[in-house]
Amino acid sequence: MAAQMKPGQGALDYGSRLWLKILFGVIFFLLYAPIITLIAFSFNTDKRGIVWRGFTLNNYAKAWDNEALIEAMTNSLMIAFLATIIATILGALVALMLWRFRFPFKAGYEGFMALPIVIPEICMGVALLLFFINSGMMELSVHLPWPLNLGNIVIAHVSFCFPFVAVVVRSRLVGFNRQLEEASKDLGASEWQTFWQIIVPYMKPGLIAGALLAFTLSLDDFVITFFTSGPETVTFPVKVYSLVRRGVSPEINAASTVLIVITVVATVLAMKLQAPEKAGKG
DSSP: OOOOOOTTHHHHHHHHHHHHHHHHHHHHHHHHHHHHHHHHHTTBOOSSSSSOOOBOSHHHHHHHHOHHHHHHHHHHHHHHHHHHHHHHHHHHHHHHHHHHOOOTTHHHHHHHHTHHHHSOHHHHHHHHHHHHHHHTHHHHHHHSOTTGGGHHHHHHHHHHHHHHHHHHHHHHHTTOOHHHHHHHHHTTOOHHHHIIIIIHHHHHHHHHHHHHHHHHHHHTOOHHHHHHOOTTOOOHHHHHHHHHTTOOOHHHHHHHHHHHHHHHHHHHHHHHHHHHHHHHHO
16 A cells, blocks of 8 residues: 655645755856856847847857957967867876876875865966976967967966866776776786776776866966966957956857857767767666
8 A cells, every 4th residue: 555645745845846946946047147148148239238239140240350359269279179188198197097006105196286276276377477487488489380389378277187187087997897907918918908998998988078177177267378378379268358358248248159159069079979888888
């Protein structure tokens, strides 16, 4: 026989679910309302972008014709692309080293590696600025051809991105079954073959997630980039900051919307790359 419902239990369940729905709605609104507003006002005909006047696509054409804005976005994409590749490789190697090997002062090294994650960005930016100035890289990057003049910013982004990749990849390696590695060696595979055919495929979801995180962090970074960029190199966040000081225009909203779309597309592609493994597990 089914258990009898206690008096008031149904109303209690409905009330708790109602509060959960309200809480979810409030959180959803706080998270996505600013983004939706930004996208909506990118189609606004008002030049100041304050009051909704009407719908237009001219703002995207103006943003495309703005050479300084396009150059800044291109710089940001190039920096994010290079920093993501380097940070993913370094982060994966660091995660593999911390997971696989034992060495003196390992705990101290782990804590030291986490410093770029926990210290304030303003401190990281000032430290990198002093490093580049004292090493002469800031002046050297000004005279190098593009994209080599972005080198100091790429180095700065790699320095704070690769610890995030290492954390994500190492959390993935914690669940690795060492018996798979032993079975591969018993079947005659070398260390290199075991690494590429057993360990790397298992690391793939962590590598994709870490690379996506590094790409996003690098693409929208402002503080560290502001301190490490030279006078001839401007990224999209720094450019938007300089323009916003004179007022938010639909042109800026349109360029920001394009950047949001790029980030969403990168996220979808990363999820697609992880989908085959999930299907195989099911």
